[in-house]
Amino acid sequence: MRHIDIARGKTALLTVFTLSILLFGTLSIFHLLDGRALLAAQLVILSAALDGIDGTIARSLKAESRFGAQLDTYVDTVCFAVAPAMLAALSLCPGQWPWGALTAFAIIAAGVLRFARGCELPSPAGHGFRGLPIPVGAVWIALFVCLVESGISRQLPDAAGSALAVFMWIITGTMLVLQLSNVQYAKLKRQQLALGLACAAVIAIVTGRPLLALGSATGIACLLYALGSPLAERLQAQAGRRKSVTVG
Numbered sequence: 001m002r003h004i005d006i007a008r009g010k011t012a013l014l015t016v017f018t019l020s021i022l023l024f025g026t027l028s029i030f031h032l033l034d035g036r037a038l039l040a041a042q043l044v045i046l047s048a049a050l051d052g053i054d055g056t057i058a059r060s061l062k063a064e065s066r067f068g069a070q071l072d073t074y075v076d077t078v079c080f081a082v083a084p085a086m087l088a089a090l091s092l093c094p095g096q097w098p099w100g101a102l103t104a105f106a107i108i109a110a111g112v113l114r115f116a117r118g119c120e121l122p123s124p125a126g127h128g129f130r131g132l133p134i135p136v137g138a139v140w141i142a143l144f145v146c147l148v149e150s151g152i153s154r155q156l157p158d159a160a161g162s163a164l165a166v167f168m169w170i171i172t173g174t175m176l177v178l179q180l181s182n183v184q185y186a187k188l189k190r191q192q193l194a195l196g197l198a199c200a201a202v203i204a205i206v207t208g209r210p211l212l213a214l215g216s217a218t219g220i221a222c223l224l225y226a227l228g229s230p231l232a233e234r235l236q237a238q239a240g241r242r243k244s245v246t247v248g
Contacts, residue, residue, distance in 0.1 A: 010063035017057060018071050021050045025079030029086055037091040038149035041142040044087065045218070047079040048135040048142075055187075073115050080138035081111030088172075091145045107141070110134070110176040129185045132178035132226055140175055140222045143215055144168045175226050183230045 028043035054072065058064045085104035093100035111134045118130070147153045147168070153161050 007063070010061045011065065011068070014054075014058055014061060014063045014068060015071065017050075018054055018068070018075055021047050021054065021079060022075045024050070025075070025083050028079075028083045032083075032086055032090055037087065037145055040083070041087055041091075041145035041149065044079065044083050044142040045139055047083075048139045051076065051079070051135050076134060077111060077115065080134040081108045084138040084141040087145050088141050091148060092141075106176060107137075110137075110179045114179045128187060131181050131183065132175055132185060132229075134179055136222050136226055137172070137175040137179060139218060140168075140226075141172060143219050143222075144172065146215055171223065171226075175222075178226055178230065181230075185225070185229045 024043045024047040028040040028047070031037075031043065032040035051072075058068060085107035088107060089100035089104040093103055114131050114134060147164070153164055156164065
């Protein structure tokens, strides 16, 4: 009986933590509708940071369950599909009918289709994902909104600002495609997170702007994770073919 009570307590604790992620995602939508897009984008990034440690907490508590996995899926849909879709439509495409609606549809559709087909895959290095995890794309969109709403993009020369916007949109579209791909992504390791924090610290020291540093490091990390894994998979496949030819 005591063992059952402890197990229920662990499940309840993990459920509360997961629902806190949903709370931040919901607050993001409300702040966006209230005209505070920058705060809304920051809440999406906060939700993604908490989501990154959600699974670690579940494993450390030995509280992984089918219920928890299902709950994660529904929470991720709201926080990393619906919330960033609304951010993109209302902040990046304001008044641009029908492009704003189509952009929102594409972001939500990519997220729900990825979840519908299943995304967990076994890999030689442990469990991984089939297709880019949607929090990565959500963070990228939120950073895009931060660039626009904070005025950083407007401080650039017109040509540079336009080029940056085109680059951000191209990467956004690429990430949506990668969400539906069969590319295998490994789960982030502690060393990779530490490297990202180290990069943020260096940029903060050089520029004297910690928020810009954190945003830059996060953006770089998203790019490396999203585009680096397909490249690594391709290089590994080529190496395997060369090895088989050599052996043959």
